[in-house]
């Protein structure tokens with residue numbers, strides 16, 4: 001099994017943490033999505049037409065979304081995870097679904113631009129040059145619809161970064177979304193739903209790591225059940241699987257610049 005993952009990538013972290021927590025062994029193939037932009041390379045596009053990380057390749061099976069990798073990990077974990085418990089599975093699924101509705105990218109980039117205003121110019125410019133590169137390859141693309149979808153996605157990213165409400169207002173919307181997510185989290189045992197992990201622990205641990213990294217962890221500690229949630233996250237961080245999965249709690253510029 002090969003996981004194509006980028007160290008700083010949020011959804012790659014979900015893939016790594018899910019597989020490690022399920023004790024599934026895999027080869028982690030590091031992708032440079034920032035400097036060399038390997039997600040746009042033809043060999044990778046052939047694997048994952050969405051040009052995103054992570055991708056999991058297991059023989060002829062190719063999974064191109066972290067949700068599918070999470071689901072595979074839960075299946076392989078069997079009764080080691082609480083996802084198999086029919087009483088709990090609908091609630092676990094709801095937590096996972098609600099998590100995937102949070103636009104992590106907006107949360108991360110809004111905060112970055114608030115901290116370092118020059119990024120307000122750098123991000124749209126960088127996305128603009130990616131769009132130009134994608135447009136140039138459109139006529140000969142094997143999957144033109146996928147390339148067009150990526151162009152449209154990057155155009156909508158530029159629009160979000162440059163138009164509409166102020167960054168503070170956009171950030172307030174995203175903070176509120178995270179708080180609503182926290183409201184529905186149970187703290188029923190060592191793990192969220194009891195004494196075994198579930199898919200909900202995986203996505204929430206990666207989300208909390210991101211909140212720490214961007215300086216928004218107060219959303220957790222100031223929450224009505226902040227103490228219990230913070231204690232849960234401390235226990236998660238002590239798990240061997242968490243430590244093996246390179247969940248970023250701090251932003252490592254040098255790692256991005258050196259290898260992406």
Ligand SMILES: N[C@@H](CCC(=O)N[C@@H](CS)C(=O)NCC(=O)O)C(=O)O
Pocket residue numbers: 009010011012033039051052053054064065066067
């Ligand atoms: N729904 C996808 C989203 C994956 C995704 O957006 N990955 C980001 C990194 S966290 C990415 O590959 N960005 C590179 C790009 O869009 O060019 C999943 O859950 O796997």
